[in-house]
Structures are given as structure tokens and as C-alpha cells.
Amino acid sequence: MGIGGCIALIGVGAILTFATDWHSDSVNIDLVGVIMMAVGIIGIATFTSIARRRRAVVSETVVQRDDRGAGGGFGGPGSY
Template identity: 65%
Template sequence: MGLGGCIILIAVGAILTFATDWHMSGVNLHLVGFILMIVGLIGVATFSSIARRRRVVMPPPTTTVVEEEPHHHHHGSAYGDGYRDGYGV
């Protein structure tokens, strides 16, 4: 049942409770109206809590840009190609 259905339950319950003077044998229309309004209010509360959970805003994932330095090959180095920019030489 959506939000519209809950509002309709509340409206029908209010009409039965406050705007009618019908008397049916074995049925208390005022009590039925109160029950419909309570069920409608519970539905509205449930619907709004579910809708609130769906609206959780997650920040967009950020991408990290890594700029690589050009590889400098020191030919003839005793330490191999693992050392760059003069470290260990």
C-alpha cells in the first residue's frame, strides 16, 4: 500500500467517525473509522521511514589520478634499475 492508499484510509476513517450518523446492527461505524485512521497513520509512518532510508546520499566515488615519473635508466649502475633520482647511487 502506498502513501495514497494510507491517506485514503485516513479520509474514509474520518468520514465514518465524524461525518456519518448511520446505525448498522452489530457494527460500530465509529470504531471502524478509528481503526481505519490508525491503520492509515501507521502506514504513513512506515512509508515515510522507508522513503527516508532510500534517500541516503552517498558521495560519488572519486578517482585518484597518479602521475608517473618517466623512468630514468642508469646504465652501468651497480644497484640496478630500482633506484631513481640519485637515491642509492
């Protein structure tokens, strides 16, 4: 489940908890909404922690050529 699915779970759970006044004898709709919001929050936390670990660390290596005293070659010292 991606981050979009987690946000959808939080949104649907909030709607069920705060925006509806349905009553059922067998199912507590408010509790179902709270559970959906909790699962969405746990999913976002898990997704972001996994995404943070997958992020690659890129290091740059700079190679410099020193032409000041490099001798050799056919043209004399330092010629290229």
C-alpha cells in the same frame, strides 16, 4: 500500500467517524472509522521510515590536477 492508499484510509475513516450518523446493531461505524484512521497513520509512518532508509547518500569526490611542478613529457617541465 503507498502513501496515497494511507491517505485514502485516513480520509474514509474520518468520514465514517465524524460525518455519518448511521447506526447498526452489529457494527459500530465510528469504531471502524477510528481503526481505518489508525491503520492509515501507521502506514504513513512505516512508509516514510522505509523511504528514509532507501534514500541514497551521494558524496562527491573532487579530483584536482596539480600542474605546478609536474615535469616530464617532451616539452619540458610542466608542458602539456
